[in-house]
Amino acid sequence: MIAEKPIARILPVGEAAISVEFGSRIAPEINAMVYALEGAIAALHMDGVGETIPSYRSLLVHFDPFLCDPHCLTGQVESLLARLDVLPASPGRLVEIPTVYGGRAGPDMAFVARHNHLSEEDVIAIHSQPEYPVYMMGFTPGFPYLGGMDPRIAAPRLPNPREQVTAGSVGIAGSQTGIYSLNSPGGWRLIGKTGVQLFDPTREVPFLLSPGDRVRFVPIPAEAA
Amino acid sequence: MSIKVVDPGFLCTVQDLGRNGYQRFGMPISGAMDSYALAAANILVGNDANTAALEFHAVGPIFETLADCLVAVTGYGVRLWIDDREFPAWMSIFVRRGRLVHIEKTDAGAWGYAAFAGGIAVPAVMGSASTYLRAAVGGWYGRTLQAGDELPLGMPAAPSLIAAAGREFPPQKRPAYSASPTLRVIPGPQDDLFTPAGLQAFLTHDYVLTGQSDRMGYRLEGAGIEHRGDADLISDGIVTGSVQVPASGQPIIMMADHQTTGGYPKIATVIRADLPLLAQCRVGAALRFCAVSAQTALIVYQALMKDLLAKNWSQHETFIDNMRA
Numbered sequence: 001m002i003a004e005k006p007i008a009r010i011l012p013v014g015e016a017a018i019s020v021e022f023g024s025r026i027a028p029e030i031n032a033m034v035y036a037l038e039g040a041i042a043a044l045h046m047d048g049v050g051e052t053i054p055s056y057r058s059l060l061v062h063f064d065p066f067l068c069d070p071h072c073l074t075g076q077v078e079s080l081l082a083r084l085d086v087l088p089a090s091p092g093r094l095v096e097i098p099t100v101y102g103g104r105a106g107p108d109m110a111f112v113a114r115h116n117h118l119s120e121e122d123v124i125a126i127h128s129q130p131e132y133p134v135y136m137m138g139f140t141p142g143f144p145y146l147g148g149m150d151p152r153i154a155a156p157r158l159p160n161p162r163e164q165v166t167a168g169s170v171g172i173a174g175s176q177t178g179i180y181s182l183n184s185p186g187g188w189r190l191i192g193k194t195g196v197q198l199f200d201p202t203r204e205v206p207f208l209l210s211p212g213d214r215v216r217f218v219p220i221p222a223e224a225a
Numbered sequence: 226m227s228i229k230v231v232d233p234g235f236l237c238t239v240q241d242l243g244r245n246g247y248q249r250f251g252m253p254i255s256g257a258m259d260s261y262a263l264a265a266a267n268i269l270v271g272n273d274a275n276t277a278a279l280e281f282h283a284v285g286p287i288f289e290t291l292a293d294c295l296v297a298v299t300g301y302g303v304r305l306w307i308d309d310r311e312f313p314a315w316m317s318i319f320v321r322r323g324r325l326v327h328i329e330k331t332d333a334g335a336w337g338y339a340a341f342a343g344g345i346a347v348p349a350v351m352g353s354a355s356t357y358l359r360a361a362v363g364g365w366y367g368r369t370l371q372a373g374d375e376l377p378l379g380m381p382a383a384p385s386l387i388a389a390a391g392r393e394f395p396p397q398k399r400p401a402y403s404a405s406p407t408l409r410v411i412p413g414p415q416d417d418l419f420t421p422a423g424l425q426a427f428l429t430h431d432y433v434l435t436g437q438s439d440r441m442g443y444r445l446e447g448a449g450i451e452h453r454g455d456a457d458l459i460s461d462g463i464v465t466g467s468v469q470v471p472a473s474g475q476p477i478i479m480m481a482d483h484q485t486t487g488g489y490p491k492i493a494t495v496i497r498a499d500l501p502l503l504a505q506c507r508v509g510a511a512l513r514f515c516a517v518s519a520q521t522a523l524i525v526y527q528a529l530m531k532d533l534l535a536k537n538w539s540q541h542e543t544f545i546d547n548m549r550a
Contacts, residue, residue: 011415138486141251
């Protein structure tokens with residue numbers, strides 16, 4: 001799987017964090033290394049190591065420099081990096097997102113279909129087929145950056161973003177797909193909507209998804225929503 | 226035990242030292258913009274440094290005490306009036322029930338804080354009382370305070386509020402607030418994505434704080450900072466104090482409500498000891514940056530925090546009540 005192992009760089013981020021960067025491209029095997037390293041660092045239970053923020057190709061590691069010597073942390077990370085290809089990679093959970101496609105739930109569905117010379121049924125079939133990896137989370141609380149969308153349903157962003165997109169809206173921007181986790185302004189082409197809440201601060205587990213999970217959209221009829 | 230908001234001033238929210246541990250899910254830290262001032266206010270009234278207190282911007286709040294309480298007001302450019310009589314800021318003051326407490330925010334500095342013995346009793350959301358307005362999370366119903374809000378206070382740790390009054394952090398023990406500070410930065414993590422001229426510009430020119438600044442980020446304007454190549458990067462994690470430089474070449478510094486990830490190259494990171502100085506800058510402030518080592522950053526931070534954590538306050542007898550003894 002790990003054919004071209006990128007050279008990892010350990011970079012200072014102020015005096016209380018480091019960033020471990022794996023190359024400069026978006027690819028599943030690189031993202032898997034980020035999660036393998038995150039898991040391995042957590043398993044060490046090092047004093048003074050705080051929260052970690054995984055992203056497409058880097059891992060940000062917070063630490064308390066009064067409890068954890070940065071050289072010691074860097075040394076530990078280097079030794080983990082040397083054995084990274086044998087570290088266990090978690091496949092993540094598979095989370096199904098029941099989605100109403102098109103109609104009022106997806107006001108840009110017709111555009112996306114026309115733009116790609118497909119029928120709406122084709123767009124639904126293509127969009128709901130893959131298991132999308134959650135490469136990272138950000139933008140708003142609970143928002144997943146999903147990888148692996150089929151380029152046959154790619155569509156440009158709206159020239160003028162909507163002032164309000166409701167939480168649960170499923171959209172396409174370029175060759176990316178995602179789900180709005182909050183009501184917010186947004187420029188993605190909306191093709192559907194889900195009733196599941198990606199973020200609910202009153203739930204015991206506020207976030208539906210975790211970085212490293214996989215997501216599959218399951219088409220449901222509008223009346224089932 | 227509670228206080229009643231008579232006039233909320235501007236952008237008055239409940240904050241503590243922030244919501245840590247959920248950034249990997251995209252949840253910003255939030256918390257006080259000037260975390261030193263919030264921590265100091267809490268420590269003066271006998272609270273843990275990380276206790277829910279009030280933060281306000283540009284215009285201070287007016288509230289009425291519905292019970293006896295111990296308050297400390299801190300920040301840069303704050304004055305405290307109780308029933309039209311002035312009392313010192315950065316000092317714990319015992320206030321009797323039924324008084325009108327008016328906090329004035331002067332033209333100096335951006336943020337002020339008011340902490341009460343026992344803290345503002347709001348439920349913790351994901352481990353923190355901090356308000357994150359964009360998602361209406363935490364604090365007082367996730368929003369800014371409004372006139373008429375009655376905020377309950379927690380149980381004070383000190384057995385006697387009167388005995389805990391009159392503690393002060395004198396000016397020499399506070400951050401060196403200034404209208405136009407020089408901020409120390411640690412270069413990186415992506416300083417190699419800028420040309421030598423770009424780095425040189427960043428470290429030698431003045432950058433002016435613009436009006437497009439908020440709790441998420443401070444946008445600066447000054448000499449353009451030149452990238453070596455593309456200014457769009459694959460998004461990665463960012464920290465408070467990260468100096469991002471988009472294609473415009475004009476830097477944006479990430480503040481308390483910053484998004485957890487960002488896709489612009491980060492030329493440098495403001496050291497933690499200087500974050501309060503940065504937070505307290507007002508629109509139009511001319512900032513300068515100077516590069517230091519991580520070692521220096523630690524020494525400076527330790528020196529700043531020493532008096533605070535050791536509770537090295539001065540005790541004043543004259544302010545044991547809200548009337549001079």
